[in-house]
Structures are given as structure tokens and as C-alpha cells.
Amino acid sequence: MKEFKFEIVKKSSEVNLARVGKITTPHGEILTPCFVPVGTKASVKGLQVSDLLDIGAQSVLANTYHLYLQPGKDRVEKNGGFPKMMSWVNNEKKILPSWTDSGGFQVLSLGAAYGTGVTKIATSSLIPSLSPKEKGAVQKNPLAKIDEEGVTFKSIIDGSLHRFTPEISMQIQHSLGADIFFAFDECTSPLATYEYQISAMERTHLWALRCILEHKRLGVSNATGAQQALFGVVQGSGYTDLREQSAKFMASLDFDGYGIGGSFTKSDIKRDVSIATSNLPENKPRHLLGMGEDPIDIFEGVEAGIDTFDCVSPTRLGRHGSIYTENGRVDLTQSKYKDNFNKITTDVKSPLFPFTYSYLSHLFRSKEMLGAILASKHNLYFLISLTSNIRQSILEDRFVKFKKDFCGKYYAKLTV
RNA sequence: GCGGCGAUGGCGGAGUGGUCAAUCGCACUAGACUGUAAAUCUGGCGCCUUCGGGCUUCGAAGGUUCAAAUCCUUCUCGCCGCA
Numbered sequence: 001m002k003e004f005k006f007e008i009v010k011k012s013s014e015v016n017l018a019r020v021g022k023i024t025t026p027h028g029e030i031l032t033p034c035f036v037p038v039g040t041k042a043s044v045k046g047l048q049v050s051d052l053l054d055i056g057a058q059s060v061l062a063n064t065y066h067l068y069l070q071p072g073k074d075r076v077e078k079n080g081g082f083p084k085m086m087s088w089v090n091n092e093k094k095i096l097p098s099w100t101d102s103g104g105f106q107v108l109s110l111g112a113a114y115g116t117g118v119t120k121i122a123t124s125s126l127i128p129s130l131s132p133k134e135k136g137a138v139q140k141n142p143l144a145k146i147d148e149e150g151v152t153f154k155s156i157i158d159g160s161l162h163r164f165t166p167e168i169s170m171q172i173q174h175s176l177g178a179d180i181f182f183a184f185d186e187c188t189s190p191l192a193t194y195e196y197q198i199s200a201m202e203r204t205h206l207w208a209l210r211c212i213l214e215h216k217r218l219g220v221s222n223a224t225g226a227q228q229a230l231f232g233v234v235q236g237s238g239y240t241d242l243r244e245q246s247a248k249f250m251a252s253l254d255f256d257g258y259g260i261g262g263s264f265t266k267s268d269i270k271r272d273v274s275i276a277t278s279n280l281p282e283n284k285p286r287h288l289l290g291m292g293e294d295p296i297d298i299f300e301g302v303e304a305g306i307d308t309f310d311c312v313s314p315t316r317l318g319r320h321g322s323i324y325t326e327n328g329r330v331d332l333t334q335s336k337y338k339d340n341f342n343k344i345t346t347d348v349k350s351p352l353f354p355f356t357y358s359y360l361s362h363l364f365r366s367k368e369m370l371g372a373i374l375a376s377k378h379n380l381y382f383l384i385s386l387t388s389n390i391r392q393s394i395l396e397d398r399f400v401k402f403k404k405d406f407c408g409k410y411y412a413k414l415t416v
Numbered sequence: 417g418c419g420g421c422g423a424u425g426g427c428g429g430a431g432u433g434g435u436c437a438a439u440c441g442c443a444c445u446a447g448a449c450u451g452u453a454a455a456u457c458u459g460g461c462g463c464c465u466u467c468g469g470g471c472u473u474c475g476a477a478g479g480u481u482c483a484a485a486u487c488c489u490u491c492u493c494g495c496c497g498c499a
Binding site: 041066102103106110117119120121143156233262266288289290293294297310311313321331335367 | 444445446447448449450451452453454455456457458
């Protein structure tokens, strides 16, 4: 069986940290930079595996907290792991590369952020001037409570209590059977104080050690029998000193690769990711956890030395009626698209190629599920293509021009 | 023709003397969404506004009352029953 491996295929001739790479897993290769579709509950919402193959998806990422709650780790294990369970296979029926997230994001989404409208990206600079949304944030009845040893979650399904520790997250992820999985970490709120960011980061560091020990103790995946790769997660939020400290600590541990996690201030993402990657070993892959709603985040992530991205935005935005176009993001539910009889895209490979704005507008207004499906597939196609084109542009030493051309169009004023 | 019931904002439908520009749902409209609590959520939705408030509304016209979507009279229209 193939072992986990990462090779740098080419370093960018134009941008310091950017590189083209290849991750080898027991279930195949992932060419980087690339975008990883999120299939939280072993389902990329709205899409079949054949759709994912159509649009060039190389791997899929599922979630530990959600699959643990439903259908439960034992059922997933008895299904042969989540990739086999969802038939994440190529045309030769061979299982494809996969990932699981550790539940660390739910520490934020069900904890400090729960019910507040706070997201991991702060729109304004950290503490002094909060956006109205953030000012109005009032925390009540969080579903996640953190202590030094782990996190107690209330089930989002039935309110029952569940305990996650680094060890338990490792055990669950061994049952889920992904090729690559993440250490259990604490994703903090971008609004937390500096003092809190330090204590949370230190806790995440201690948990990282425990994850490595438990992973070694557990050995190969109980679901697949394959050796899984464990990625440590760099924290530190929007503080450069903490990002550096966290990256150096994680780099000192024996991880197979690294996730850059936690919260960011929108304008500082590139700076903070660069600090993290600069302090990580060059010969190991870096994944930017949960980032990619905005194409500029992907460009800047690549410039900051990121190899892989995952993000729920393409499917969530698509379900909610927004699509990416080369001229920017378009909200198909706006009234002006009812009578727009232009084709949405000239790209024959997009699932939206045959259709007019008016038709998609109709699908969303009449609440036909096909609208959400098509838009989700299109958005994933858009981001997967974007990362693939970025890869090609680096190989051909024209990344800077590609970025300029793309962003010039995407961020110009909409004229649809 | 007689009797009964009904007519409320784009639609459905609350309200049956004062706290009603009028609950609520739908539709409409704008916004949000970055390791999925999300096929979701938030705002607006008579007219005007210096956002304090002002103005005109509940089939039509009159009337009672300090006060009417709510009570009375007539009319118009609709539905049901009897001829």
C-alpha cells in the first residue's frame, strides 16, 4: 500500500512561498494547489459522486463531530469508512483520497460563536472597531464548553451531552477512515482577547501532543486498514507573534502535514498565513482550513504557501442562490434576473452552461431543488477550476499575470 | 323576489368600540453566508418624514360616539337556502 507522501513539483518563480505539489495517499494522489469539497456528513450537499468527478474534485472532506453524532462512528467503520460509505470512488471503483476535520471548528461554531453571528473571519481590525454584526453579538447557551482536557458538546440533533478529547477525536477519525485527518484543536473567535488567544493556543498545543500519542497508539485505520496521515493545526488568530509561536511549536512535532486554522481578520489573512507557513517545514503539505469563499483568499493563500483549501461556501452560497462568475459573485434571487435572458456562462464545462439567468432565477423562486444543485455544482466547479488554473499558471511561470487578469475581472464592478 | 351569511393592505386570513397602519402566513424586496447549528438566517413591505412624528386606510355613502375595521341605516357586490 502506498504511503503518505508530499512532493514539491515546482516552486513559483514569481512568488516566494507559492508552490505546485503532489500529495500521495493510500487512495491516490492530490495535485496541488487544489480545492477540497466539503462533505460534512459524508455528503457534499446536493451532489452525487459522479458530479464531483465531473468537475474535477480530487478529494472530499467530512466532519468528525457530525458523523460521530449521526450515524455514529461504529456504523461508519462497519461501512468501511466514510469514503467507502459514500462511494467516493473513481470510474474504476477505486476509493479516492479523503479528509476528516477533527471537530475543532465546532468548538467555535457551537461555542463562542453559537447564536451570535460571529464567524471566523472578522471584517474589521480585531478589537477596537467591531462591525455592527459583531457589536450585536450576545452569547447565550453555547453548545460547546471547553476545559483543559477537552470539550463537552451538546448534540445539535437532540441536545444530549458528548465529550470530545484529543484521544476521542483520534479514535473517531480512525473509524471514519480518511487518508488525512486533523488534530483536535480549538478554533477561537476572532473577537477573543489576546490573553485568551494565548491560553487557547497553548491548550491546542498540548492537545496536539496527545493527538500524536493516541494516533501512534491506534496504528492504522480500523475502517480501512490503511495508514492515515495526521495534520497538526496552527492557531494564533490575528496575532503575528502567536501565529509564529504556534507554527514553530507544531513544526517541532512529528506531523505529516499542517492545517492553518483558527480565526482571521480579513485584511490580514495573507500576512498571518505567511507567517505560519514560513515557520513550517517546507517539505510538508499545508492546508488552509475552511477558507475559500472569496477568490482573493485562494490567490493569497497560494502566495502564502498554501497547498490545499476547503470551504463550505461554494455549496452553501449555491444553495442560497449565489453563484461565482468571472465577473464576480451574482445573487440569482435578485429581481433583476427574472427577465435576464442571457446565458450565465460561456464555459461549456460548467453545469450552468445551457441556462439563462432567467431560468435559474425561476428555479430559485419556485424553490425547485435543481436550482440549488446546479448552483452548488457550478460553484464547486468554479473554485476547483480556479485552483487548477492557478496550479497551471505557476507551472508556466505566469501566476502573477493570471491573478491580475482574474481579479481585474472578478472584482470590477458588476455589469451583468 | 324573500331569508341568511359575508366584503380587511398583492393573496390567504386575524381583529368585532379605544393600547390598530391593523397579529400571522404567503408573495414581493433587500442583505448576510469562509474547517456546514444553515435547501438557512436577518431587515423592509399604505403614503410622507428633518425618524420625533405626520397623513390617508379595513366594499361605498351617511349616521351614533369623546373615540368606529369594529355599532346603526341605505346602497353595491359575492356566496348559500327558499321561491
